[in-house]
Amino acid sequence: MNKQKVLQLIYESIRLELNAASLYQLFYNLFPEDSQFWWKLMIEEKGHAALLETGKDSFLPMDKFPVSLLAKSINEVKAANNELEELIEKFENNPPTREEAFTTAYNLENSAGEIHFQRFVDGESKSHMERIFQKLIREDKDHELKLKEYMLKNNIHLIE
Secondary structure (H helix, E strand, O other), X not given: OOHHHHHHHHHHHHHHHHHHHHHHXXXXXXXXXXXXXXXXXXXXXXXXXXXXXXXXXXXXXXXXOOHHHOOOOHHHHHHHHHHHHHHHHHHHHOOOOHHHHXXXXXXXXXXXXXXXXXXXXXXXXXXXXXXXHHHHHHOOOOHHHHHHXXXXXXXXXXXX
């Protein structure tokens, strides 16, 4: 993959992480009973964006950026970003129910960009740089599992 394509994927991936953080911040403001949970997810998503930004600035110029961290299709990530931005606008104007918020977050964490991020963390590293990125991300891993556990503990059901 050429540098320009990698750079585009990095920018879209950063945008996805920041959009997820924005959504979780909205939920933080809307649901005080779950505020600590949403705050933690928001901070982790911002951390993912910062890690991608640092990787872009530090390792891309040397062709050392771990491209396996990125989704393969820029179109999938762009589509996920567009959908997420529309959802944020919709929820700002018409707040979701608590169940809708958790269902939306659960679906987001199973979307193309987020799933790819999780697979990278769980996968076998092929280089020293990948091991470094995996180690940095590992503590924030598996938002889907965190969502399921929190929902079960708090009797929140996914909307089919």
